[in-house]
Amino acid sequence: xxxxxxxxxxxxxxxxxxxxxxxxxxQVWTFQEMKDIVQDLQAKLASSLKExxxxxxxxxxxxxxxxxxxxxxxQLGIEAVFLNHRLTTTELGFQLQDxxxxxxxxxxxxxxxxxxxxxxxxxxxxxxxTQYESFPNQQLEIRDEYDLAATCSIMYTSGTTGKxxxxxxxxxxxxxxxxxxxxxxxxxxxxxxxxxVPLFHISGLSILMRSVIYGMPVYLMEQFDEEKANSLLQSGxxxxxxxxxxxxxxxxxxxxxxxxxxxxxxxxxxxxxxxxPLLEKCVEKGIPxxxxxxxxxxxSQIATLSPEDAFKKLGSAGKALFPAQIRIIDENNREAAPNxxxxxxxxxxxxxxxxxxxxxxxxxxxxxxxxKTGDIGYMDEEGFLYVLDRRSDLIISGGENIYPAEIEExxxxxxxxxxxxxxxxxxxxxxxxxxxxxxxxxxxxxAELMQFCRTHLAAYKVPKKIIQVEALPRNAAxxxxxxxxxxxxxxxxxx
Amino acid sequence: xxxxxxxxxxxxxxxxxxxxxxxxxxQVWTFQEMKDIVQDLQAKLASSLKExxxxxxxxxxxxxxxxxxxxxxxQLGIEAVFLNHRLTTTELGFQLQDxxxxxxxxxxxxxxxxxxxxxxxxxxxxxxxTQYESFPNQQLEIRDEYDLAATCSIMYTSGTTGKxxxxxxxxxxxxxxxxxxxxxxxxxxxxxxxxxVPLFHISGLSILMRSVIYGMPVYLMEQFDEEKANSLLQSGxxxxxxxxxxxxxxxxxxxxxxxxxxxxxxxxxxxxxxxxPLLEKCVEKGIPxxxxxxxxxxxSQIATLSPEDAFKKLGSAGKALFPAQIRIIDENNREAAPNxxxxxxxxxxxxxxxxxxxxxxxxxxxxxxxxKTGDIGYMDEEGFLYVLDRRSDLIISGGENIYPAEIEExxxxxxxxxxxxxxxxxxxxxxxxxxxxxxxxxxxxxAELMQFCRTHLAAYKVPKKIIQVEALPRNAAxxxxxxxxxxxxxxxxxx
Numbered sequence: 002x003x004x005x006x007x008x009x010x011x012x013x014x015x016x017x018x019x020x021x022x023x024x025x026x027x028q029v030w031t032f033q034e035m036k037d038i039v040q041d042l043q044a045k046l047a048s049s050l051k052e053x054x055x056x057x058x059x060x061x062x063x064x065x066x067x068x069x070x071x072x073x074x075x076q077l078g079i080e081a082v083f084l085n086h087r088l089t090t091t092e093l094g095f096q097l098q099d100x101x102x103x104x105x106x107x108x109x110x111x112x113x114x115x116x117x118x119x120x121x122x123x124x125x126x127x128x129x130x131t132q133y134e135s136f137p138n139q140q141l142e143i144r145d146e147y148d149l150a151a152t153c154s155i156m157y158t159s160g161t162t163g164k165x166x167x168x169x170x171x172x173x174x175x176x177x178x179x180x181x182x183x184x185x186x187x188x189x190x191x192x193x194x195x196x197x198v199p200l201f202h203i204s205g206l207s208i209l210m211r212s213v214i215y216g217m218p219v220y221l222m223e224q225f226d227e228e229k230a231n232s233l234l235q236s237g238x239x240x241x242x243x244x245x246x247x248x249x250x251x252x253x254x255x256x257x258x259x260x261x262x263x264x265x266x267x268x269x270x271x272x273x274x275x276x277x278p279l280l281e282k283c284v285e286k287g288i289p290x291x292x293x294x295x296x297x298x299x300x301s302q303i304a305t306l307s308p309e310d311a312f313k314k315l316g317s318a319g320k321a322l323f324p325a326q327i328r329i330i331d332e333n334n335r336e337a338a339p340n341x342x343x344x345x346x347x348x349x350x351x352x353x354x355x356x357x358x359x360x361x362x363x364x365x366x367x368x369x370x371x372x373k374t375g376d377i378g379y380m381d382e383e384g385f386l387y388v389l390d391r392r393s394d395l396i397i398s399g400g401e402n403i404y405p406a407e408i409e410e411x412x413x414x415x416x417x418x419x420x421x422x423x424x425x426x427x428x429x430x431x432x433x434x435x436x437x438x439x440x441x442x443x444x445x446x447x448a449e450l451m452q453f454c455r456t457h458l459a460a461y462k463v464p465k466k467i468i469q470v471e472a473l474p475r476n477a478a479x480x481x482x483x484x485x486x487x488x489x490x491x492x493x494x495x496x
Numbered sequence: 497x498x499x500x501x502x503x504x505x506x507x508x509x510x511x512x513x514x515x516x517x518x519x520x521x522x523q524v525w526t527f528q529e530m531k532d533i534v535q536d537l538q539a540k541l542a543s544s545l546k547e548x549x550x551x552x553x554x555x556x557x558x559x560x561x562x563x564x565x566x567x568x569x570x571q572l573g574i575e576a577v578f579l580n581h582r583l584t585t586t587e588l589g590f591q592l593q594d595x596x597x598x599x600x601x602x603x604x605x606x607x608x609x610x611x612x613x614x615x616x617x618x619x620x621x622x623x624x625x626t627q628y629e630s631f632p633n634q635q636l637e638i639r640d641e642y643d644l645a646a647t648c649s650i651m652y653t654s655g656t657t658g659k660x661x662x663x664x665x666x667x668x669x670x671x672x673x674x675x676x677x678x679x680x681x682x683x684x685x686x687x688x689x690x691x692x693v694p695l696f697h698i699s700g701l702s703i704l705m706r707s708v709i710y711g712m713p714v715y716l717m718e719q720f721d722e723e724k725a726n727s728l729l730q731s732g733x734x735x736x737x738x739x740x741x742x743x744x745x746x747x748x749x750x751x752x753x754x755x756x757x758x759x760x761x762x763x764x765x766x767x768x769x770x771x772x773p774l775l776e777k778c779v780e781k782g783i784p785x786x787x788x789x790x791x792x793x794x795x796s797q798i799a800t801l802s803p804e805d806a807f808k809k810l811g812s813a814g815k816a817l818f819p820a821q822i823r824i825i826d827e828n829n830r831e832a833a834p835n836x837x838x839x840x841x842x843x844x845x846x847x848x849x850x851x852x853x854x855x856x857x858x859x860x861x862x863x864x865x866x867x868k869t870g871d872i873g874y875m876d877e878e879g880f881l882y883v884l885d886r887r888s889d890l891i892i893s894g895g896e897n898i899y900p901a902e903i904e905e906x907x908x909x910x911x912x913x914x915x916x917x918x919x920x921x922x923x924x925x926x927x928x929x930x931x932x933x934x935x936x937x938x939x940x941x942x943a944e945l946m947q948f949c950r951t952h953l954a955a956y957k958v959p960k961k962i963i964q965v966e967a968l969p970r971n972a973a974x975x976x977x978x979x980x981x982x983x984x985x986x987x988x989x990x991x
Contacts, residue, residue, distance in 0.1 A: 007821055009818075016816075018878075180675055183679070184678075184710065187682070187684055187685055188678060188682045189683075323501075323504075324501050324502065350501070384510055
């Protein structure tokens, strides 16, 4: 009963052998060609596997080689741990250790990071693309089917407290996410999806999964470039593109008075709340914008607003996709009335099977099949979702999630610091940026703390400002009240 | 993991309340309106239910009231037993008894049949539409979700031997069938499906299920009418239509030199092998014909040929739908080489959970997850399926399946008959018609036997000819060789 489906790469190359699968710069690969490359790669990778290998990490930038690797690991039944190369080696080292991953594939441009990770973890075997491409081919049994309940990919996210957690995305999560999206956006013979978001994010990976499930070409960009993106959207080759707010702003700025080709039918806007003026500008220009709500734990979108409602429901993330359900739970643990805010809770077959090896976090996050996002929102009378706040304390900066707890933990690692609190401040360019507030036991300069953060945190997570205070706001239970940090900032301005 | 999905009627009316769901003659109902009618009906039907009722039979002609009833039974979690009103009351009586169904809903035009069924089965409670619509409303709990493994509908088919069997179609079978079809045919905002096939067949019921899963209007015809169908296909209102060969022939004949609207994108041709001249005519006229292969046990299509291959692969039923698999097994129980015929075996989440209360038949029909169709076919080098013969002895007449065993059993019930064999003979109008061969112990006229058949069999199943022979052809194991019956006919012609 739907617990297994055909190996989707083989099935797709069987059904649509000659359809383009991937376009990168001036090169095109059909599904048949992609399958052949992947099967060859899979046979090579098999030589590098030890019996106890259950996972392999991918440290790469968007590139066809990354696409082949993702599919080859699926063919081998190896779970892929996606590493964000913007993180520091300390952060990535934790992810490798936490997921007990001893095998890592990387591309040449990230050799320095890979080598550093190996230095810190002597058990780690690392191979660059040129290395693994020269491995001998090993005879392999072909997997006819995928088990929908098996883990396919792992991506790390952080919560309100504690260390980052590995989100397990099953084959079923990706399958149902793709199906839910198609039931909402439709599926057309001429569809092609522009992927200018990182493949190590669910926003990028989900495009690859849709490609093979739908039989749809993906235009892959190594990194986002607003001029290239605009020119593709004007060419008529692209029908759908995924963006975050910061990308959209830059695209509109460069676009000027022009607009996109009439066959471009969907600009899927995710990764955090969008400012109204930006949405209004799209509506004015007739750009078919679809606001969405989703996260790593939902394997991409779980709610999407369609353009026919875009103007009427500006600011809403739309309704649940067909296989999914959304409810709002108030402080009394009851379903909230329309327009009453509460915690957004989600249900559906696209939702993660759980955090890797975190029984306690899973117990907190799941309740009778519902996933508790921690995000705050409400539904109007017609059932349109409005997201007020991504997790009470989540900071979204240029589409990247920043978790205050993570920065606080780094700051607390500094000898001089007694307590630390981080919150997001509105920023015109990035949407939000992190500000830190600290109480120190002895004198320490902001510059020194900044330098300390840079060695432990990805650049985009380093606080833009570190403000010294007497003590941090806490409630009776001594829990840090991050929202109150903003008041300190107001006081500072006034003084 | 995909074992439950939202109650699809409620979810659809939540997501697309104002989209048209059903069009019948000059009336239109949106999904919201349909949901309201169904919820009211469901509350009324609940009053007629006894605790032990697990199933209810539907004896109706295509009509919105039948659509409401189908959805209302799903809301109530009652399995619907679909009765083909072209059958005799003897045949239907068997189906009711076999499925232990004691509740039957019918429309006024079929009152005579319903009353007769009740006469023969005093336990049966029968209600016509006007009766059940006046039942009091009973307060009900709403089913938020459907269990994909639960049986939704039951339709009877016959095998090569024995009594007809009830095919159980689960919610998951319908769901995956709809999804598999959409991944192949695509899904467009403007889609609408013309249903001129009976809702008591899987060809019709599957359109209703797609409608609610896709959010797509269905144009329902009470009965097929080639002129009405042609005019709808010329109007631009319809994008997809399901037909069987006999319907298509009549439509093309009436169409003359004209063709269909450019927005009409798919003529789905199922229900048995199609004659090549008919396919060629469609290709010539630019009619987007999609040959398919499917059956009650696969909850509609499992393979479909797309128009871009229609000419190149004329006569093929195409490739498996994405979630499904097809293999050809030869006489040595090994997978057949390309172009070598063998039994068509199928796998996928759209395949029946099994025949109702037939453990032996299920054991014969299923092997390690594969469903053995008994149909003969081959796959070419590219994996295109060619169906040579629907079950070695299945007769398809005007899109209706006729099982020789069923007719033989009736004939054997006549005092004069010692043995009986039935086979299909080519017929210009119906594709095939059944001919019977009998050996009699005492003299009996063809007319008398015809009359006897008419009282026990649907009109279309009554043999067009009953031919008396000395003895029937049998193999060493005394098994009837139905194919050899044709030789008798040749001999008769020659003599």
